[in-house]
Amino acid sequence: MTLPQTVPFLGWSWNDLLFLVLATALLGTALMVVLGRNIIRSGLWMIACFATLAGVYALLGTPLVAAAQVLVYIGAISVLILFAIMLTQTKGGPAALVFHHQAWAAAIAAVVLGTLLALVVTSTEWPLAGEYAATSVRAIAQLLFSDYVLPFEIVGVLLLAAVIGGVFLAKRDEPRDEPHGERPE
């Protein structure tokens, strides 16, 4: 006896059900990110949100993108954000977010963004959801290093410029008065 091809009583395919569960979790965690008052908790919810998004990618047949999502967004970016928050925040400080008092500006921004998204969604010609076809790593690599090699390189240069800019901004202009590590000869 195999499992039924569709969800019993509902008639959906299992992938649709899984997508629905993941999408609900995704939206729920995303709401938790913006609705919570504790900024560290918000960061942790963001990690959960990224993890569910990786699940959606895996469901769509792109395990490579899912793994990259976990590796880059959870393992590096979120951790760096948490790192920055932990370095700058104290528990004795205000628990509420600083941007909490700008409700009017936020409302305007939300309305503008909502209109923009609605325009984009209605004007785009959506392709029908076809089969959940798996994309092989080899195919992605072929495309990335043949047809899209120029954008790929440009992104690389852009990131390098960002790194150099970051180092330049973070660097002190003058050497410290009392260097701890090495003594000036």
Added chain:
Amino acid sequence: MTLTRSWSRLTPAGKIVVPLLAIVVALTVALLLGMVTGIVPAITGAVLDTLEANVGIVRFVVAILAVLLFTIPTAFIVGYLELKAIAFMNLRLGPNRVGPWGTLAAAFHGFKILAKEDFTPTGADVPVFTLAPAVVFLAPVLAFLVLPFAPGLFGQDMNIALLYFFAMGGLGVVGLMMAGWSSFNKYSLLGALRAAAQIISYEIPLTLSVVGLILLAGTLSLNQIVLNQQGSFLDWYVWQQPLGFAIFFIAATAEGNRTPFDLTEADSEIVAGFATEYSGMRFGFFYFAEYVNVFLLSALTVVLYFGGWLAPIDIGAVLHQVGLTFDPALDPGSLGLGLLLGILIVPPLAIVALALPFWAFRSGLPFWKALVVGFLLFNVIAAGATLLWAVASFEVVEGLLWFMAKTYVFVAILVWMRATLPRVRIDQLMGFAWKWLLPAALVNLFVTALALIVIDAVKG
């Protein structure tokens, strides 16, 4: 009344575990009743058919369970190894009270941790504080899923296994940061910040050092990488990627927070780092995760650079050269009634035969004690013979044995490093990663790519 009181005394973890235990007990009772009344044997066939029809799901569930269960003995063995090996290097005896040579010491540590109070500090962020050890433990367990132990013995053979492995390995740092932040303790926070800085910095040379190997292998699947190294030990990737191996091993040590890079829990500076406020089984999870991580990193080193489950030399071919041919195709069924006779008669005879010399040459040894010695010896010999037969007959057993042997060599090296090397300073640690390991990894990648192009040009 008593029930409500005992329920309210349970820790949050206990409130989860006790209902689970009740479910397990209820299931066991139901199973026994089913066996007695004959319902279970009647539906066994249908259940087996269902399982067979959904073999993918079954395989996944079994793999997850096996991996989860495998972490427990692994953690105990690595923990005992660490206690004993460091004791020998320090000219101490080490654990010697529980079990022969203190082998049960690590297991009793586990029981002790289970019995300890599960304490939560005032001001802690309780949900995050409770979840953090689970996240830390989850990361290595998930990474185990793609590790090939032997031919055909792996959880999932993904074609992005290596990427998945690094992605899961990077999850652990989230747990460390959760633990450090939620403890409401400045040493914990310092430990967490160190962990984040260190693991993110060392993840870059770790990943880059493997890229050269991926160029050679042409695949990200760990299973395929092992298969690519078939042949003798000269075909292992360590000879083609010596620099890559060195960078990988150093960076892996730092990823696993092992000495000399264990700044996240440097007890002389920040008490115990992220784990300062933890006690009881929550601390036990950190402990577990560390030892599982040690095994995991050693295993990945073996898979990538030392041929995984492959034997260093083809023993069968060597024996054939010498003239010895060992035919393991011994079918127990072919012996017929003789097998039964052998099972009945050989053990007592062998035990007595083994006991006799002890009784004869050790004066003052009562015969029953000699018999006990003979029984133990016979068990050891029988187990050894069975193992030898299994190794010769089944590729999986042989592969698993080689894999475990190689992995434990690297576990021993990590323990040795912990006993010998002093801890580095935080600025040395970061400087080393960015100024030495990262350029070295880039050089390794560049030279490998160049060599591949040159070889291709010469050949083509």
